[in-house]
Amino acid sequence: MNWTNQSFTRRRFFKLAASLALFPVGGGLKRVALAHEEDKKTNERKKNPYVLDPTEITEDQIDQQFTINAFQWGYRPSVIKVKRGEVVKITLKSLDTAHGLYLDGYQLNLKSTPAQPAEIIFRASLAGSFRFRCSVACGDFHPFMIGKLVVMDNLPFMGALGLSGLVALGTLGWLSYRGRRRSLDEGEE
């Protein structure tokens, strides 16, 4: 038996073994996945509220334009900043292989190849800092290919930082109150 045949037999064996082993998981999984696909299609049919139709937008209505170059494994620029409510146009250009840009929060998805840039126009209605990440498997560091869009003011970060300070003060206040009471109970000077 030559190498190709051996490899083929090995693959067939693995496939059979994996099918048998994963069969119980697969039944339930398939149902979940199909339901999810159905939900996704329904969602896609609903219009993304942030995306604007390019045919209805004139050049002077666009407040900010960015050309983002995608490469293994990053974006240039990797950080873009806009003001809340601005109309933003993003052009994605892949420099080496196929890449995507999925914007968290806004759920926008662009896919580009070196031959074909992609563009999208949307209104930055949500304030905060949003990661955008590659949506096309492009190699080893694909899951870590990340950039960020900052829609000023970044209330979630400032709010969370402020809240962490409040929690710290609150905890210390509570510890102070409880500790003092306990000290009094124990007759400590």
Add this chain to the structure above:
Amino acid sequence: MSFQKKGLARLREVKIDLLNIPVLGRFLISRWFQPLLHFLNMFIFGLVILTGIFGTPVGSANFSIIITWILWFALLLMVLVPLLGRGWCIMCPIPAPAEWLSRLSVIRMWKDRWSLGIKWPKKLDNIWLQNLLFAGVALFSPIILTRPMVTGYLLLGFILLAVVLDLTFTSRGNLGKERSGRIFCRYLCPVSGFIGLYSMVSPFGMRVRDFALCEKHKRKNPHLKECIAGCGPGTGNPSRASRNQGYGCPWFVYPGELRRNAYCGLCTECLKTCPLDNTTYLLQPFKGLTDLFHPDKRKLEEAFKGFIMLAAAAIYSAVMLGWWPGLKDVGNFMGGSPPSTFHPGQFGIYAGFLLGIIFFLVPLLNLVFTFLANSFGGKTNNSLKKLFVDYAFSLVPMGLFSWIAFSLSFLLINGSYIVNVLDDPFGWGWSLFGLAGFHWTPFLSRWIPILQAIILIGGLGVSLHTCYRIARQNYSHHSGALRATWVYGIFLWMITGTFLWLYLG
């Protein structure tokens, strides 16, 4: 004592004794219990190794990467460790072949464990090796996490290492006599090290029901402790009134003195061997973080484990979830694939960055804030070294919460790959369940930063409380402890702020 205080005290004392639950109790002490979990995980593990070595090199399409580093890692840190402590160690398949070989049996007990009997060096009877090995794994993690073949060979290597070490060495631990056992798990496994540290936050663990009973038994029978020597064929101990036959503790821990979850692997052997039926699995839902508050048990190497874990969470967040392509280039020091080429310059920068933060920056900041806390709180009788270790334990809850926040993002963003790799584990183009059309879908991407912020802020609160409790052990008066907590709290808040910036900034 007020009614409210009595209620709280009573709540803290709530203990669920799992061995007293009729069917579960019998199952837990059965010799089948652990091997069953081993068999199940051995199958998944085998598939992880096979897919890692023979499958596609594309990480996001390979079963080994997705199941190990996205599903298992997230489940470990988000569910298993916080709820079950060392629960993973019961079922971990890595030491199973070594254990079966040393017992020459899988289930039935017919002789004691054996090994070549070389003594494990006394100087290494601690977790420093685990710390170094974890730092080593962290150093290569950008490669391990993205190259299926590296993951496959690494796990295979761990199994072989466990076989070699467990069949070669014996250790005393705190057993009082040399025994063969789980040398790899206890002294080398990089995962075991951090599970042990964070399991101290968990409400679940093995404990004796009555410490006095063990003490009495120890005095009466100084040479016959079934939980150490085992009970059954080949152990020299008859199978008297014990519930079952079992081996001596393979983790080198004497249960009669066990007050923390850190070093007990929950292997159930002592549950089987105790002639007094004094050992059990206890679930104490409201016990709080009492494991962290045993001042005489805190060790320098455990403090460093805390630094390593906290720093690693921050570095991973910056390299893997950050928006700096330059940092990713440095981390990806094996270049593109194929062919992969080692870039020593990039590796040097990454190693300097990672090891500098882990072994220099975080310990230095801890030292500075310990010194300041001690200065503002008022002098204590304890040395600066002891205080350095003590306050470092405030970082344990924060470390666990930061890992949960990190894993949450990893799981929700990349979790949908699980469907693809179950459908096509090797990435060879199969579609075992007809799900080839299922595409990558991030879940709750808008809410992830908010959830992360809630987790991190919760961690800050718990860490501040831990810090105060630790400070209170060092000060006889409340006001000194509170002042020290205020100062050290600034350090804790700075760490939280850094993570918030990495996730929300």
